[in-house]
Amino acid sequence: MSAGFRVVAVADYAAALAALRAVREAVFVQEQQVPAEIELDPHDPLCQHVLALDAEERPIGTGRLTPDRRIGRMAVLAGWRGRGVGEALLDALIERARQLGWRELSLHAQASAIGFYARRGFLPFGDRFVEACIDHQSMRLLLDATNPVETRAAALAALAGVIANARRGLSIYSRDLDPGLLDRPEVVAALRRLATSGGAIRVLLHDPGAPQRALAPLIGLSQRLSSVFEFRAIEEPVDLKYPSAYLVNDRDGWYYRPLGHRYDGETRLDGGARARQLRAHFDPVWERARPCSEYRALGI
Known part of the structure; x- marks a missing residue:
């Protein structure tokens, strides 16, 4: 029951x-x-x-x-x-x-x-x-x-699945906050739900300036929920050569794109081995990256 x-x-x-x-x-x-x-x-x-x-x-x-x-x-x-x-x-x-x-x-x-x-x-x-x-x-x-992702509509669905199935943690590796994906209202709303239900969201970026100039909605959301969102900028040359993008949650769900500027890739909500690989890649890059202090709201 x-x-x-x-x-x-x-x-x-x-x-x-x-x-x-x-x-x-x-x-x-x-x-x-x-x-x-x-x-x-x-x-x-x-x-x-x-x-x-x-x-x-x-x-x-x-x-x-x-x-x-x-x-x-x-x-x-x-x-x-x-x-x-x-x-x-x-x-x-x-x-x-x-x-x-x-x-x-x-x-x-x-x-x-x-x-x-x-x-x-x-x-x-x-x-x-x-x-x-x-x-x-x-x-x-x-x-x-593994489920293939071939279109933008499928990419948005993959994002929805991985975000919704996160328990408390989500890691996002993105070149520039993925215009057309991470700025979509339904994705921002899903991230807000995770954030306000006790989740912690880490975001690694190659180019933090581009989303700032574009007024990416996730930056505004992170300023309102600064204890939940954390952004870092990649600066090490070896890390900047990494061509892919992905997000991975703490319940073995992930969506991976071999080329970070494209939508196509693959996803799975219960792919433990691949999720562990992605987390193992994310964590050391996160430690080497610098905090995006430019994203902080004035007065914070």
């Missing part, structure tokens, strides 16, 4: 059909105005379903795995949103896919839910499309493997 609910795998579809329909009709048909004939499809009996139940065993959320290895029909009753039900359902579906030996999962995320799936490691691919009159984005996750 967690937060007044539990998630169960549905073994008997026929027995659980009424509970599944109760949630999906409330969310999709009544709330989102999806036609009932679209919401119900022939795949349902062939899918593996998970169901969230409240303390009185009433259905409050559901999701399914389709035979073509997709997550679908994720739905949580309005009164239970923001209480961890969706995350628990998604984790249960991912774990069930692992048990089945699947190596990849995909899904069609409603545009408003892209960030939700990114925080669990899913990356967008392809163009947005309309499904049941709602904007959607295809996303996928390679299970227990």
Whole structure:
């Protein structure tokens, strides 16, 4: 039991059909105005379903795995949103896919839910499309493997995943605070959430002057949260030759770009060996770098 609910795998579809329909009709048909004939499809009996139940065993959320290895029909009753039900359902579906030996999962995320799936490691691919009159984005996750990052949208999702899964520490190695990535409002907001929840954020920079001239929003945020953010500038010639960029958290999540001025690279939220390598690279460079005193707010 967690937060007044539990998630169960549905073994008997026929027995659980009424509970599944109760949630999906409330969310999709009544709330989102999806036609009932679209919401119900022939795949349902062939899918593996998970169901969230409240303390009185009433259905409050559901999701399914389709035979073509997709997550679908994720739905949580309005009164239970923001209480961890969706995350628990998604984790249960991912774990069930692992048990089945699947190596990849995909899904069609409603545009408003892209960030939700990114925080669990899913990356967008392809163009947005309309499904049941709602904007959607295809996303996928390679299970227990490194996930390739090929576009800016995927890069932003990778950042969201690594930041959201940090427990208390995040290390960022960047050339110039990565315009187009680290200045995006959703990324700044994610870093603010980490900072205000007790996290510590270290940032190594090749060129601290460029983000200062560009009025990078992270500098302003760091001045307001000066006990959490720390910036250092790389000065050693051997360190300045390093071409890559990355961020790594304290829970083995990372996003690495071989060339720091490009978006493409790779990411994983549970890659312990690679995370240890990146931390082992970051720490000695951090010790050699100088504090960015020019970032301090006046009067501090």
